[in-house]
Amino acid sequence: MRKTATACVALAAVLTAAPAVAQDVKFVGIFEMSGPGTTAGTNFKNGADLAIKEINAMGGILGRKIAITSSDTASNPTTAKALAQKAVDEQPYILLGPVFSGSVLSSMIVAQEAGLPQWIGGEAANITQQGNPFVFRTSFSQAQSMPKIANYIAGDLKAKSIAVAWVNNDFGKGGRDQIAKEMGSRNVKVVADLSTEPGQVDFSAVVTRAKQSNPDVLFVYLNEEESARLLRELKKQGWDMKKNPVVGETTLIGQKVIELAGDAANGAQAHVGLTIDAPNPLLTAFAAKYEAAYKAKSDHNGIKGYTGVYVIKAVTEKLGKFDRKAFAEAMKTAQVSAKDNPGVLMSVCFNKDGDLDRDSYLAVVKDGKQVIEKTLPPVGICKVP
Amino acid sequence: MQEILQVTISGLATGAIYAMVAMGFTLLWQTTSTINFAQGEFVMLPAFLMLGGIVVLDLPLAVAFVGALLISAALLGAAFKRAIIDPMIRHGVLPLAIATIGLTLALKNGVKAIYGAEAHPFPHPFPVEIWRVLGVAFSSYDIAVIASVAAVVFALNRFLNGTMTGRSMQAVAQNPEAAVVLGIDVKRLILYTFVVNAALAAAAALLVTPVYLFKFDLGESLGLKAFYAAIIGGFNQMRGALVGGLIVGVLENLSAVYFAPAYKDAVALGLFVLVILFRPEGLLGREEARRV
Structure with missing residues (x-):
């Protein structure tokens, strides 16, 4: 039993x-x-x-x-x-x-x-x-996305000079090196190289330096929260995004960035690999x-x-x-x-x-929303079905 | 020249906020020999309360600020003194400083547990525009911040020098034993000092959070810079803290623009080290002798 x-x-x-x-x-x-x-x-x-x-x-x-x-x-x-x-x-x-x-x-x-x-x-x-x-x-990878952005800056925006604001970590350094290389091959001069720290809260000096260099385009390669703080500071210092476009990667105009930056995000442009507004x-x-x-x-x-x-x-x-x-x-x-x-x-x-490949987008923030301006084809590192 | 002016104004705005937080350090040091390492979190908490009022209760910013100011005065002023300072002060400066470090962790992690670790937007209390004066462009927000801090300092100065309570607080700061002999209620006046410190922190929160964005660790760098500023200006002089804050803010901005932004944060630390080495009482501080 x-x-x-x-x-x-x-x-x-x-x-x-x-x-x-x-x-x-x-x-x-x-x-x-x-x-x-x-x-x-x-x-x-x-x-x-x-x-x-x-x-x-x-x-x-x-x-x-x-x-x-x-x-x-x-x-x-x-x-x-x-x-x-x-x-x-x-x-x-x-x-x-x-x-x-x-x-x-x-x-x-x-x-x-x-x-x-x-x-x-x-x-x-x-x-x-x-x-x-x-x-x-x-x-x-930055190796795939940066050529797309560089084509846009040099081709569509016809920029001759850019200022690069980047975050001093592996992500930022990689992006900064890639964009500098791509810009160099398109005869676009990097007139200001603006390093920032992860978690940085005050961007007044960065924006002042960027204004001082008077670039055709300000390229921003920061993480989300820092991107939002930079956009707020740009607005505070009266940066004109129509005259000097602010361009970046997905982290510049992500949903959270738009929420944090509010109307300061309007006018920012970026290459976005993935977006819910596509x-x-x-x-x-x-x-x-x-x-x-x-x-x-x-x-x-x-x-x-x-x-x-x-x-x-x-x-x-x-x-x-x-x-x-x-x-x-x-x-x-x-x-x-x-x-x-x-x-x-x-x-x-x-x-x-x-590495992966697929379509991607060029987007601009209008009235607090990402608006897709252009769909970009895959780079061609593999065959997308 | 125009550019230097712009950079200086922008630095003064940042420095004014450092100064306001630094003045809290000196107030507490003068009355109770307390070094409050939770000073940065004393700025973060009112910002959190204001955000709660705006998001949860749908209050206008001004009403949320008044509410946060009152709650801060009660929590970070009276309750902080009763719960932490009073029981710890008899054990000396070091245990008290460690207790405030503990409070830092508790406040940060408490807010993180309630509101998460992500950043949140915070409304500007003043319009954000560009004003052009004689060809020089100024941010209206920077000017408003400088004017606000100037108004707070003026009001505090009037209170401390123009009222009986304020003069009594100064007497307590200068010589507590003599103040008791003169019949001053020292305990009550020390409580007032803590309440004033909490109010200064709440005002700093209103001005700085729209720029830094709200996050549970909002006070980290601010508290540290304010501490440096207080040491640089003079830890036992309120005007020293004011000057220290402004110096740090302006030099940080000038060095970032004309040298390299990456070394901006090193400016306050460098000045701090120089002052400790060559003028430990601070630029405007007075030498202190202590019985051992």
């Missing part, structure tokens, strides 16, 4: 515990949930969480639901590296994040050594120039779902987190198994169409370095 009771208890334990262990596929997220990268990291995490919730509601990936645990890097590369090590010990299928390039560079070595595929939000060009076969982007019904539907879930508008990082998880789903299902090494190999030639996989929102392809 006693043996029977023990067996029943053991059987019950197995029946209740086994499905959760067998069916869940583990993801680990390391995001900037505090510190200067809060806006970026929180959006990325929210986007990824939303995609995971939807995928789980549809039955998961290959019949297994995704279980994710997330940690805060505090926007600190050392913490990011430690959390990546912790993630490796948990043996997940995928590591999501971080978003800041400095944190990506410190954590990617750990993931690479463990053969753990890592989906990152960083844009610094050197991330995918180091031969790491396990790192994959959710956005353009003329794309899938992105519009995503924007509504995100806003319903988080009572806030998604910026490009929210879209990055969301599409990243859906690309993982599409590639894994095509592969037919959960095999980290095989997954990384398959990513080198991955082509995911939005028609067959609506969750990816825009058709995308990847190359052997983990």
Whole structure:
């Protein structure tokens, strides 16, 4: 009788515990949930969480639901590296994040050594120039986006000189080097090189220096909060965006930046890889779902987190198994169409370095909203389906 | 020349805010020998309260400011004195300073837990326009900030020198023992000092948050710069804090524009080190002797 009771208890334990262990596929997220990268990291995490919730509601990936645990890097590369090590010990299928390039560079070595595929939000060009076969982007590398911006500044705006305001971290330094190179090859002179600090709150001197150099265009390459503070300072000092356009990348006119800068953001222009204001019904539907879930508008990082998880789903299902090494190999030639996989929102392809390619946009802020001026075709590093 | 004028005005506006926070440091030091390392967070909390009034209660900025001022006076003035200063002061300057560092962490993390770690927009209390005077362009906001701080300093000066309460506060600051002999209610007047400090912090919050944007760590760099400014000007002189703040603000701006923006934050630190080395009492401070 006693043996029977023990067996029943053991059987019950197995029946209740086994499905959760067998069916869940583990993801680990390391995001900037505090510190200067809060806006970026929180959006990325929210986007990824939303995609995971939807995928789980549809039955998961290959019949297994995704279980994710997330940690805060505090926007600190050392913490990011430690959390990546912790993630490796948990043996997940995928590591999501971080978003800041400095944190990506410190954590990617750990993931690479463990053969753990890592989906990152960083844009610094050197991330995918180091031969790491396990790192994959959710956005353009600076090497792809800067030529597009340079063409716009030199061609459409016919600028002969620019001032560059950049943030002194891996993301900013990479962007500054790339834009200086691209401008140089188009005979556009960099008349002011304005370095700023991550988390900087006072931009009065930066704007005064920019005004002093009187550039045809002010190019801004800062993180979101700092972009908003700079835009407010530009307005305070009476910068005329019609006479001297202010141009940047996605981080200059993201949703959060527009919210923070208010009407000071009007007139700012940028190349945006991903935006909820794009003329794309899938992105519009995503924007509504995100806003319903988080009572806030998604910026490009929210879209990055969301599409990243859906690309993982599409590639894994095509592969037919959960095999980290095989997954990384398959990513080198991955082509995911939005028609067959609506969750990816825009058709995308990847190359052997983990860089991606797809359409992008040139946008300007009008009346507190991003307005798409132009759709730019893929750069051509791989074949977009 | 026009450019130097513009840069100086802009620096004076920044420095005026440093000065207002720095004056709080000197007020508390003079009356209770307290170094309040939570001074930056004393600016952040009223900003948080104002934002709460605007976003949650849909109040106009002016009403939210008055509400935040009153709550700050109660919380960061009276309650801070009763809960932290009174029980800790008998243990000396160091334990008290550590207690205020603890308060810094508590305030920052408390606000972060309630309102999140993201930045939030904050409305300007004055119009943001460009005024041109004799061919020189000035930001109306900078001028308004300088005028506001000047008005606050003038009012505080009138209060301290032109009223019985103010003169009694000065007597307490100069010699508490003698003040007791003269029949002055020292405890009550020390409480007033804390309330004045909280009010200064609330006023600084109104002026600085539209530029810095609201975030739980809003007070970090401001508190540090104000501390440097108070040391540079003279920790035991309110006018020293005022001058220190203005010097730091102007030199930061001039160095960033004519040298390199990247070294802007090093200016206050460099001046601080020089003053500590060559004139420890500060530019306008007086030497202090202490019994050991």
